[in-house]
Amino acid sequence: MRVFYHDKCFDGASSAALFSRFYQERIRGDVDFVYSGLLHRAGSLFDEKQFDGDENAIVDFKYSPSPRVTWWFDHHLSAFLTPEDQQHFEAGQADGSKALRHFYDPNYISCTGFIAHIAQTKFNYDTSRFAELIHWANIVDGAKYESAQSAVEMEAPAMRLTMVIESSSDPTLIPRMIPLFTEMPLQQVLDQPFVAALVEPQRRDTHARLEHPPLGREVALRDLRLGAVGTGIDPLLEDGRRLEHHHAPRRDRHFLAGLRISADALAFLAHDERTER
Numbered sequence: 001m002r003v004f005y006h007d008k009c010f011d012g013a014s015s016a017a018l019f020s021r022f023y024q025e026r027i028r029g030d031v032d033f034v035y036s037g038l039l040h041r042a043g044s045l046f047d048e049k050q051f052d053g054d055e056n057a058i059v060d061f062k063y064s065p066s067p068r069v070t071w072w073f074d075h076h077l078s079a080f081l082t083p084e085d086q087q088h089f090e091a092g093q094a095d096g097s098k099a100l101r102h103f104y105d106p107n108y109i110s111c112t113g114f115i116a117h118i119a120q121t122k123f124n125y126d127t128s129r130f131a132e133l134i135h136w137a138n139i140v141d142g143a144k145y146e147s148a149q150s151a152v153e154m155e156a157p158a159m160r161l162t163m164v165i166e167s168s169s170d171p172t173l174i175p176r177m178i179p180l181f182t183e184m185p186l187q188q189v190l191d192q193p194f195v196a197a198l199v200e201p202q203r204r205d206t207h208a209r210l211e212h213p214p215l216g217r218e219v220a221l222r223d224l225r226l227g228a229v230g231t232g233i234d235p236l237l238e239d240g241r242r243l244e245h246h247h248a249p250r251r252d253r254h255f256l257a258g259l260r261i262s263a264d265a266l267a268f269l270a271h272d273e274r275t276e277r
């Protein structure tokens with residue numbers, strides 16, 4: 001089973017984790033998982049050759065009409081790249097052929113929460129063990145931080161994991177973390193040496209921003225620019241409702257409020273968003 005997930009995203013990794021555990025315990029026990037992150041980029045998002053598993057699943061990412069994609073879960077408003085893709089999905093629902101394999105509901109805050117709902121209601125799979133993971137996927141993906149300060153300080157384990165996931169350029173990191181998400185509490189995932197080694201530099205950077213607002217402001221604006229340039233073609237940018245939490249620099253908007261540097265950044269973003277739309 002090859003599982004494609006939204007890369008550099010806590011909900012993407014959590015979705016891959018929950019889907020895998022559900023699949024192994026409810027659909028087929030004798031299975032090996034291979035994880036592949038997907039990012040939004042120009043041109044075609046998928047390469048048919050990638051779908052080389054006996055089964056291929058996509059979670060928290062756009063729809064592919066490929067017959068090789070046997071499972072799909074998404075909650076983004078912009079899930080379909082074209083009207084043809086949407087018709088293809090709807091045809092599979094209407095004739096029942098994909099009714100229990102392809103799932104879409106843009107009302108869910110997180111894809112992790114959506115997968116849990118489907119696993120419970122359609123497959124009678126008890127997800128109560130994963131309550132912590134689902135809870136935090138909803139908070140992170142919904143940008144429902146308890147306060148600006150908690151978002152800035154990233155004290156909760158899920159917040160620190162989010163920082164690590166979003167900032168790492170090591171392609172092996174998230175695939176190593178995914179199986180742990182359904183095996184142990186998030187604090188324990190954080191305590192794994194290969195994860196813990198990445199957390200402290202993150203914390204130092206965050207605290208540098210807090211203690212040195214002018215420096216923090218420069219860093220934040222640099223990140224905003226890099227993000228805007230690097231993902232100017234990201235179709236998710238059209239996804240107004242869920243913009244911030246899928247786009248780390250934009251989510252920094254919430255953080256910047258806590259750093260009292262929101263005005264410039266918001267002006268920059270306002271300009272940036274107009275040009276992209």
Ligand SMILES: [Mn+2]
Nearest residue numbers: 011060111141
């Ligand atoms: Mn998501």
